């Protein structure tokens with residue numbers, strides 16, 4: 001397997017499968033922060049120690065297979081061009097922080113891109129596991145199995161009182177960040193989401209816009225995740241998150257139905273206009289593209305637009321990001337050139353369906 | 355390559371800065387990148403980190419004003435990684451697993467605020483290195499169950515659970531030998 005596969009496909013293989021509640025929940029992710037007991041954390045560790053860790057991971061896990069997660073590819077970050085790093089960030093396979101590192105950092109990625117293990121990020125290891133749709137409990141079971149498999153060969157930094165020890169005090173204990181990516185257009189338009197966020201925060205959960213700034217989400221895509229990692233078990237954390245997400249799903253469905261009943265012509269008009277922009281525009285900025293994608297995806301979910309696959313949102317949200325556009329063009333592009341290429345890729349993708 | 359700021363640690367990060375149209379390459383360690391504000395990415399928990407550093411300072415200030423011995427507090431440094439308390443305070447990150455013991459006197463106040471009052475771990479225990487801890491956790495869970503069954507007068511079930519506890523405890527004594 002080569003790195004090229006990861007670079008050329010905007011949509012990860014696991015995203016092609018449809019998960020539970022996938023009309024609203026795009027994906028589920030669980031991340032565990034783990035450290036080697038005998039070394040300092042990456043922020044302060046000697047180059048030598050970090051090299052030891054990176055070499056160890058490469059020797060033990062490169063080309064390995066764990067359950068359905070096959071043929072781990074080991075990628076040293078320093079071998080990547082700036083554009084390639086950006087593509088991996090846009091596909092959520094590495095963090096922006098890892099992309100800025102210039103040595104002894106790496107990532108281990110399974111062939112279907114469901115597993116990515118960042119090496120020498122803020123912690124020695126950051127295991128991430130993705131699932132399509134809403135499947136928190138299943139994801140937790142699987143990430144625990146992956147964790148146990150890694151632990152067969154690694155002495156983790158663990159303390160009976162504080163749990164898994166991490167570089168940042170905000171991750172200590174379980175080291176776990178569970179998150180669910182949701183498409184909430186109806187709750188955004190009706191401004192209900194703004195009112196719900198403070199209540200969700202009070203439960204120790206965070207709501208974040210994925211592609212935009214703060215809670216101002218472009219494409220109406222929100223990530224809900226746990227903030228607290230100490231004192232609650234992973235199962236309790238996941239259950240709390242699960243019940244809030246269930247609640248959001250229900251509210252979103254109700255808001256969609258309400259809009260359909262109250263103003264279906266307005267709604268259809270908005271959706272078809274966005275469809276028109278996607279099918280015919282020649283220049284499109286990322287913000288407008290995100291808005292149109294969200295509208296069209298809602299149109300698909302409501303049965304207003306037929307014969308277009310649901311994946312169009314997931315796929316084009318990644319494909320139209322600056323890094324991916326430049327990877328596709330095989331050269332650096334000015335913002336204006338990007339807007340032109342973005343429009344042409346979207347047109348092509350829409351035509352492909354019809 | 356060494357860090358351009360402190361000339362002490364290796365440069366782990368690379369930034370390209372554009373000032374007045376001039377590109378400059380900067381190579382710094384993570385500690386300096388954090389301190390000098392090179393980190394510009396919208397990190398997960400980014401705002402949380404900022405909140406945290408403010409919180410650290412106020413927490414430490416109150417500890418210091420109570421004890422009235424600022425110098426002594428500042429001298430504390432970790433035997434494994436050499437991180438000092440003042441460094442930890444500035445960047446809000448630990449240097450190594452041993453830091454948790456080194457700075458343990460100051461941690462409860464911080465964890466309480468960051469983790470809604472929680473101080474101790476109640477989750478997963480490593481399978482291999484945490485073997486005996488795992489058994490203990492299982493025994494504790496069975497004991498809770500046993501109490502529950504006795505309260506409900508489900509004595510037949512209770513006897514089964516009692517046997518399980520016995521088995522685990524014997525197994526553990528065997529491991530110790």
Ligand SMILES: [Zn+2]
Nearest residue numbers: 357360383386
């Ligand atoms: Zn430095």
Ligand SMILES: [Zn+2]
Nearest residue numbers: 432435450453
């Ligand atoms: Zn230390």
